Amino acid sequence: MKIAEARVLFLSCIFLDMAASSLSPMTTPQQQRQENLLAILLLNFPCLAAPKRAQYGGGIIVNPQFNQGTKGWNFTGKGAIREGVSEDGNRFILVHNRTDSLDSFSQTVQLEKGTFYTFSAWIQISKGSETVAVVFKTSDGKLIRGGETIAKQGCWSLLKGGIVAQFTSPVEILLESKNTSVEIWVDNISLQPFTAKQWRSHQEKSIEKVRKSKVTFQVTFANRTAAAGAIISTEQTMSGYPFGCGMNHQILTSTGYQEWFASRFKLTSFTNEMKWYSTEKKQGEENYTIADAMVKFAKQNGISIRGHNILWDNPKMLPDWVMDLPPEELQKAATRRLKSVMSRYAGQLIGWDVVNENLHFRFFEDKLGENASSAFYSMAYHLEPNTTLFMNEYNTIEYSKDQAATASKYKKKLEEILSFPGNAHIKAAIGLEGHFSSAQPNIAYMRSSLDILRTMGLPIWLTEVDVGKGPNQAQYLEDILREAFSHPAVEGIIIFGGPEISGFDVMNLADTEFAATPAGKVVDKLIDEWKSGTRKLRADSRGLAQVSLFHGDYKVEIYHPLTNSSTTISFKVTKETEHSTVFAQIDA
DSSP: OOHHHHHHHHHHGGGTTTOOGGGOTTSOHHHHHHHHHHHHHHHHSOEESSOOOOGGGGBTOSSTTOTTTTTTOEEESSSEEEEEEOTTOOEEEEEESOOSTTOEEEEEEEEOTTOEEEEEEEEEESSSEEEEEEEEEETTSOEEEEEEEEEEBTSEEEEEEEEEOSSOEEEEEEEEOSOTTSOEEEEEEEEEEEOHHHHHHHHHHHHHHHSEEEEEEEEEETTSOBOTTOEEEEEEEEESSOEEEEEOGGGGTOHHHHHHHHTTOSEEEESSTTSHHHHOSBTTBOOOHHHHHHHHHHHHTTOEEEEOOSEESOGGGSOGGGTTOOHHHHHHHHHHHHHHHHHHTTTTOSEEEOEETTTTOOHHHHHHOTTHHHHHHHHHHHHOTTSEEEEEESSTTTOTTOTTSOHHHHHHHHHHHHHSTTOTTOOEEEEEOOEEOSSOOOHHHHHHHHHHHHTTOOOEEEEEEEEOSSTTHHHHHHHHHHHHHHSTTEEEEEEOOEEGGGOOSSOEEEOTTOOBOHHHHHHHHHHHHTSOOEEEEEOOTTSEEEEEEESEEEEEEEEETTTTEEEEEEEEEOTTOSEEEEEEEEOO
16 A cells, blocks of 8 residues: 555545544543554455454443353344354354344343434355345334445445434344345444534534645745744635535526525536536437536636436436337437537546436346446547546435335445446546435435445545435534545535525525525535635744645735735645645745
8 A cells, every 4th residue: 555545545534433532532542543543444445354343342332242142132034143253263243044134133222312423343154246225223113224234145244323212212223134034144334423512512523624634934135034923814716625506597697596596506417507407408409508607607707517417217207209219219319418418528527327227227238238327428438538427316315215226235236337348447536416305314324335335546526415304404504514524535516595586495505685595504614614715824033934724725914023024825635645845935
């Protein structure tokens, strides 16, 4: 491993299972560093010959490593559990003779309302490859999925998950697998609680590490002597983090909407205007008038555009005339569509959703074959090899009950696309829509899903974030955005909302007078919080001053009160540099 890669991995590993020292008061700094390193190593080697130790010593789990046989563990349903011992003497537990997907060992633990719980376990099955999930069963019989892994025969896979308790009550921890013919082997289970205060503290520490860099100013006079006492005023002129907002055609006729948007955001996705059903309602009659006008507005205001989308695997979201095309004609039409929209906006967009939502839907796969998505990504790559190509899906981080698009299934699908002949060098990225309901988001599950996807080494973007209407919409939006921004692998966020005139039906950010709604106030607050603003520093006796700044563009004015001389410089703070030195010279 290269030193630079190791440094990035170490910084990133702080996220995997809440490893900030403030979150684990019972561990020493050395133990915490070891936990950090272990976490990143575990996630990057998903199937091992032997399971690794239980994180956090198992947390609140009794007998997490099964060193005391099955003590503390019960059985739910039909079948049986027994102790297993590997050739090297490692003890584990296995479930066999199952007849129902939830036939499982179990342990009852007490959850406390408002507490965040991270879960992990090492899983193996007796044959083949199967999805195994952790399920929390409440006292009233409700089943809450907390995460899953794709377990294999012959090696141990890490299952990561989590739950934010919305109640104070005991729950049973179960494992679920639909294939009842396989034995489930389990070892080194952990359920670690964290308070909301601890969770927020970790987010803030992570933001400090991954979204900011240290900058040292060295100020000298023309004769190269230190300009002690120089006043250094820094002003951030542009954020280095892509934080944007969806945009629709209403912006073309509303100056208020234009001013509201351009004063806040430098990144957008068009909600509908680039989609196939908008640009070719009738076969062979393309009309890009509205999309072109929106691109022009974005360019005039320095707003980057993320392309959404080329094709959609949901048949209800395609032009009506596409539905009845025979396979050969469908292939031709889809290819024309891809070439048309990509060539029209070539070099003008930062990325494209190529085949949208191809985990939940499979229109093109059913019509053209299992490799349809992979083939379209190949076409897109050869048209624009330097453009980022996203796989875009919903419910991967939002809703643990949706088994179609879990992090493990997302990862598997994207790996299939990238392993298609000719696709190995695609500039790929992970797109997670982030359409959350009005219910409290499971932030612990969200984090575990991001951690799993992070192992692909690709940038992750939240592409369409909104929260359902409800009394806690603003608070839940803030919780989601903070979790995303503080995660090292999330390299961009786009929210889907706007002023009332824009017509976003889920999340209004401003009213008819463009005054901020509660959700809009959250967005404005975080935009302000996640930039360094104006800072004033004084150079020490060596002419040095140090500050931690958010990534982005800066204008700096340096003034010396004794000589009444000054200078102005511009510079960038980037994520690639943890610590940089800015040299400046003023007249004596």
